[in-house]
Amino acid sequence: MLDANLTQQLKTYLGNLKQPIELVASLDDGAKSREMRDLLNEIAALSDLIEVVEGADERTPSFLIRRAGAHEVAVRFAGLPMGHEFTSLVLALLQVGGHPPKASQDVIEAVQALDGDYAFETYFSLSCQNCPDVVQALNLMAVLNPRITHTAIDGALFKEEVDRRKVMSVPQIFLNGEPFAQGRMDVEQIVAKLDTGAEAKAAEKIAAKDAFDVLVVGGGPAGASAAIYAARKGIRTGVVAERFGGQVLDTMAIENFISVPHTEGPKLAAHLEQHVKEYDVDVMNLQTAEALVPARAEGGLHEVKLKNGASLKARTLILSTGARWRQMNVPGEDAYKNKGVAYCPHCDGPFYKGKRVAVIGGGNSGVEAAIDLAGIVAHVTLIEYASDLRADAVLQRKLASLPNVKIITSALTTEVLGDGDKVTGLTYKDRNDGSLHQVELEGIFVQIGLVPNTEWLKGAVALTPHGEIEIDHRGETSQPGIFAAGDATTVPYKQIVIAMGAGSTAALSAFDYLIRLPEEAQQLEAA
Incomplete structure (x- = not known):
């Protein structure tokens, strides 16, 4: 099942196991079960802390990864987690085996604080680039909270079940037997959906923040680039984003990103987020901007109102809200979304x-x-x-x-x-x-094609009839101190590399704007 390169990589990863784990296999005489048996035996041969044992489950073939002596720490795969899901398998082995997750302490504590019994099932496709994020998020939650269980199901392998539950798109999540969510989600989004008080808590924290020198609205390639360039100037920088990575998360193959012959959207988005977090940037994810109130005077504070009721203020703004897939807007489209x-x-x-x-x-x-x-x-x-x-x-x-x-x-x-x-x-x-x-x-x-995410900006900055933000060669909008970059603007070509360059331009222009403010404007701001 595993080539020599994958075998060596996996052996290296399994060296991080802290506690023994068991691979509990539910198998029959079918071809997929034979493949699964071979895979599990290959994995067990790479570490003395892994043992394959026989078991039984309603879905065959499947296997449970559980911590020896602490069976409540476990996750299950129904199907072979190869292709895009191989990383999910590796992370599940490590996390069940006691290797600490990379999640922030706030996220860990939020998962552990969930009060209730949650049995999650996720249907995935081996060709889906968004599925691993959901599988990995729910696996992590199952490891952190003993009252949470998760089974990741290969929809192609359990066709009758998929037809019975009318699953026609992935990733699709069921909770306690009922539909819960569809599409890419991370741990924070899932917790927010489960914890009705999460939004109010986030709003309270955001409302208490001081004004930023530069606030970037949007976390795609343009926004990430803008945040890095602004932070490198040593000014107070924040990013507020509905989902960090933006539309790149929905992109399969990227083959025109200069110096990188091939990558995938989710991988690039993860690298962008990692790069931004290397700097002193306040990243506020899962936040939707709802309105913009420009400053009343040059050098004053612009205000961004969020859907959760909180507001953020900044001396300069960089709008990089990107675009979304255009819909046909015909009868039946909404009714049969994810149903064909x-x-x-x-x-x-x-x-x-x-x-x-x-x-x-x-x-x-x-x-x-x-x-x-x-x-x-x-x-x-x-x-x-x-x-x-x-x-x-x-x-x-x-x-x-x-x-x-x-x-x-x-x-x-x-x-x-x-x-x-x-x-x-x-x-x-x-x-x-x-x-x-x-x-x-x-x-x-x-x-x-695409539609710019700019409806919330009507009346605040100049937009084209198509909804694009009008910018000049410096990335400045019709409002002094407000800049824009990326697919939401009038830039003629909607490409990742162009968005990154535009984000850098907007950040440098914002910095230049700040340092050239007249002294009286600086005093007005301080007041």
Whole structure:
């Protein structure tokens, strides 16, 4: 199961075990059980502190990682945690084995303080880049709190169960047998959802903070870059973000980040956060900005109002709130979201194996999605609004070579159809003659571009008709002392490397603005 490189890496990691652990295997005579037995035996052979024992569970094949002599410290995998989930396996082995987690003390104490019995189940896909974050978060919670249990389930391996529970996208979390959440979440987000008082506590802490010299709103590549450049100037810097990493967390393969031939979004986001935390930056995650009140006079304090009721003040602001996937905004889209309407082909594609799907959008993202899905599903119908595809020529040639793909151009999707539980098709209008057509299918992947996250800024700074923040060459907005960077702005190309450069520019411009404030403005601020 493990090649020589992985074996050596795993052996090194297992040297950090503090306490003996047992791998309790629930297996039968099937091929997947044989693979799991081989994997568990290989792991046990790498450490004297690991033992494989036989057990029984409602799901086969599965295995429990439990601490010897303290069986309440345990996590379970139903399926083979390879691919993106191999890191989840390694961390589970280490944490059950007593290796201290990297979570902050505040997070650890919040998990341990949860009062209640929580039985979590997470459905994952081996091709999903967001699933490991959820699996690792819930595994950690199960290790820290004996009243929490967690089972990570490979949806492709337990198809009947997935169909019965109507799981059509991952990661999907069930709590005590009922749907709990869908999509990427970290420990803080899960705790906040369980602890109804968490938001009020966070608001109280935020409200007590002093004003910042630079406050960055948004934690994607632009925001991370801005925070680092500002902090290096020795000025008081804060970052408030809805989710640190931003849309990069939803990006599968990144192959155009200069000097790094290949990486993945979640990995890059983790590196960004780690880099920011090497500096004296106050990071306030899981906070949504709701309104901006610009300073009344030059050198005064700008105010950012948050959804939880708290406010933050700063002498300068850098707005880097990024963008989100654009929706079709047609009847049926919201009703069948995660029930056949999806936005991540890498995450959810495996659930449509052998089925008929559509991809909406003929740009690079749409054509890449269609190419990827064609290797999994029975048939792909690509629907593009314009008269021609907009993707790079090399991608179009690859798409045209696939026998199970149909391309429809000059088409406007008008409705998502379903039977109440799941998608059954869609309708589109031929833009050439106005005729309506219906396509029978079981999945729709929407890939039609981005919408800037700027609704909360209307009336505060100048926006384009498309909602982008208007900036000059220095990154300054229509309001003195307020700068912006990244995909939320009028920058012409929405690329990670460009967002990082724009974030650096905005931070340097903010610093330059601060040091050039007239003396009377500085005195006004001090007052």
